[in-house]
Amino acid sequence: MRVFITAGEPSGDRLGAALMAGLKELVPDVTFRGIGGPLMQAEGLDSLFDMDEISIMGIGEILKEYRHLKARIRQTADAVVAERPDVLVTVDLPEFSLRVARLVKAVSDVRVVHYVAPTVWAWRPKRAEKMAAHVDQVLALLPFEPPYMEAAGIPCDFVGHPVVMEPQATTDQVLAFRARHGITGEMALILPGSRRSEVGRLLPIFAQVAHQLHAMRPDLRMVIPAAGPVAATVRAEVANWPGAPLLIEPANDPDGLDKRAAFAAADVALAASGTVSLELAAAGTPMVIAYDMSWLSRQIIGRMLRVDSVTLVSLVSETRVIPEFIGAKCLPGPITQAIGAVLDAPGAQQLAMDLTMQRLGRGGERPGLRAARAVLDRLPTGKPLH
Structure with a gap:
């Protein structure tokens, strides 16, 4: 199995690494390409470039870096299309991720999973409807999010948050x-x-x-x-x-x-x-x-x-x-x-x-493993690889 996965900030790096670990447990011969930080690279990611280049938030800040971001978006989308992975997983950072997904879907049938539901419950509710054209599945970190995405026609799975599994100091x-x-x-x-x-x-x-x-x-x-x-x-x-x-x-x-x-x-x-x-x-x-x-x-x-x-x-x-x-x-x-x-x-x-x-799932199955199962269980064939 070939997975293309992208993240652009430390929290996304943690989410991506947990998902990658779950996929490796369920599909031992899985390989990864994409964009990520040290945690994702430790799980076997071959990163296209330093994820810090796309870690920008705020409307004014994005406008200032727009030309550079646009070039990185196009580079990433082209890499996905050339790789033709079994699935593209975009982790958070919607300003970058969803633009990559749109470009990929415009020229291919690569399956797109977005990990972290956009905060449509907080602002810009129409984003869910716009996502439906180029996102096949959403993985939600918060238990109240799936109904918002499913109302827009996007299958959505609550998988918990990896923070509940992070080790705590004694x-x-x-x-x-x-x-x-x-x-x-x-x-x-x-x-x-x-x-x-x-x-x-x-x-x-x-x-x-x-x-x-x-x-x-x-x-x-x-x-x-x-x-x-x-x-x-x-x-x-x-x-x-x-x-x-x-x-x-x-x-x-x-x-x-x-x-x-x-x-x-x-x-x-x-x-x-x-x-x-x-x-x-x-x-x-x-x-x-x-x-x-x-x-x-x-x-x-x-x-x-x-x-x-x-x-x-x-x-x-x-x-x-x-x-x-x-x-x-x-x-x-x-x-x-x-x-x-x-x-x-x-x-x-x-x-x-x-x-x-x-x-958020403390005491249950690891969220990264739950996320991996959700990705596999909704593969187009309907036959999970595990």
Whole structure:
């Protein structure tokens, strides 16, 4: 079996790698080509180019990089058509993925599976109908998503979220982490995102939060796990922060032990909106969510938004206990006050985090294996390879 699979950011790399591992378990002679990061490459992917080239979010940012993105979209589609795989799996990043799918479908009958349902429940509901012309199947991470896709005529399978299977730090590892770095009091994670565009926008705001937090709670230690593609940018910024912040970089933490220990050891996290809220919930770490975007993105997305929260933990658990500061509300002062409030009452979010993990499949079959079964079970022949 030949699979062409694409991803464009660290969260997609994790999803793609989990799916690839599941496919290898069910179809031992499967081979992979496409675009992905280190995790997918470790599973056997031959990547066309560095996935960081297509990791761009926000309308203004996409317009600025449009010519380069368009060239990479065409290169990827041409590679798929030339390869003629049994299936093309596009992982998240719809601005890139769905354009590749459309080009591929225009000149071939290659089966297309999109992994991660678009957020049609949040904004732009017509996207599902447009996808139906060039996507044969959707794999959903969230349990409430399949009906939205099926209403548009696209078969959709809820496969759970790989975050529920990610290893968590033990108590001994947490204690060792704190001792190794001399952290004896309160600890806050600062997580400004993994995309260049969002980190560039959020870091100046988070820097002001860091200074205010230090003034308010001078014994609080800030720890910043930086994603590989933006590590240099983050390192340069936090060098000027007060309180001797601890930077965790993938290059110095290849097995991820420090990052896992930091997630479990933290008393609170300030995080960019996105998948990281689920990682924090898996670790049981209460959080404050903040996100900003360009003025153009604010105007367009703000008018289209159909939900009152963008935090995945809040949406999955159907609660609203996690403070979030989005767009014009992404201001250092209110964010700092919210972090202080969470530190003073850390247990308020626990039920929402536990419920989220349960609904995402904790305790069940690995989501990557479930995703692999879903891909195989809907092959056009109707005869699963396994």
